[in-house]
Amino acid sequence: MIVVTGGAGFIGSNLIRALNLRGERNILLVDHLANGRKMHNIADLDIADYMDKEEFxxxxxxxHFFDGVRAVFHQGACSSTTEWDGRYVMMNNYDYSKRxxxxxIDRNVAYMYASSASVYGNGENGFRVDRSCEHPIxxxxxxxxxxxxxxxxxxxxxxxxxxxxRYFNVYGPxxxxxxxxxxxxxxxxRQVIEQKVAKLFEGCDGMANGEQKRDFVHVDDVVDVNLWFLDHPEQRGIYNVGTGRAETFNDVARAVIDWHKEGRIEYIPFPEHLKGAYQSYTQADISGLREAGYKKELLTVKQGVTKYLDWLNA
Structure with missing residues (x-):
């Protein structure tokens, strides 16, 4: 059996879909469906069982808890970057993960878990998997x-x-x-469909309007990396999962507008509450991923957004 926590969430449900495409059906999906709308993520998936997070x-x-488990993909977490109840966050993201x-470890079961590029803070020391670069904000x-x-x-x-x-800016189905x-x-x-306008933040941190850069990575690439490590259990460690390219929010907006063949960009004031707590630039150092043996080229923003909108607007 394979366990996927957060299995009704964004990355977890895409992982289960990919496992299904491999013929895997003996999957335990663990989640907390207080938001019942997440069922739309899993209605087309095949699993052996569902379990609420608290029971799990x-x-x-x-x-003898689930004898026969061969791998755990631990994607479940409190993912809100604006949650400041530290006790709640640590209980869900730290204590749960440790247990x-x-x-x-006690059963020699493969354990693959979601970290985050947010550990690099404002990125002023770079985005290498190295303690000198890590300063969460x-x-x-x-x-x-x-x-x-x-x-x-x-x-x-x-x-x-x-x-x-360490996932960077993941997007997709x-x-x-x-x-x-x-x-x-x-x-x-959605903005281009409803208003014919894509609304971007004005410039910040010395960058021009919409020119803030992130490492945008399609969820299919994220899933592919996860499954590659499932197939290569000899590789262990902490890895950045991004494209290794920093592309602008303008690039994302233009890719959306190009797909629709209509629309324009409008810049809106940068929110006060995000000042000092916003990543204006991220770019994954994926040398560790390459050294481990993962060689696939990851989708550019243009390629990935086109693929995503083909699915989203079908």
Missing amino acids: IEKIGAA LLHWC NMYAYSKFQFDQYVRPLLAKTRSPIVGF REQHKGMMSSTAFHFN
Whole structure:
């Protein structure tokens, strides 16, 4: 059996879809469906069983708990970067992850988990998987950073297959339930359909309007990296998962407008509440991924947004 936590969420549901395409059906989907609209992400997926997150956490460590599990994709977390209840965030993103990690180590089960590029903060020291680059600036980022810190010494002490993925700006199918946390490609698409205008923030941090840059990575590429490490359990560690290219929000908006063959860009004031807590530039250093043996070229914004909108507007 394969366990996918956060399996009704954005990346988790895409992982299950990809596993289904491989013929995998013996999958336990773990999630918390307080937002029942996430069921649209999983209605077309084939799984063996569903379990609520709270029940799953209670059973971690129990004798013979799901004997036969061969891999855990731990995607479940509080993903809000604006959540400042530190106790809540640490309980969901740190304590839960630790318990599941030790359950996997004790049984030599592959453990692949979602970290985040947010651990790099404003990125002033770069985006390498290195302690000198890491300075989280919100509670979500700190919880991810601290779990990575917990994992690092364990990598030297155990040979269990453990892999952490620092996701950069992921976009693509099955993200609509995220609301305001959905990708800019999702929001620009809706804006162009409804208003013929893609609304971008004005410039900040010395950058021109819409010229803030992020490493935008399509969810299909993220899933492919996850499955590659499932197939290569000899590779262990913490890795950036991005394209290695920084592209602008203007690039994303233009790709959306090009797809629709209509629309224009409008710049809106930069929000006060985001000043000092916003990443104006991200670019993954994916040398570690390449050294591990992952060689596939990842989609550009133009390629990825076109692919996404083909699906989204079908």
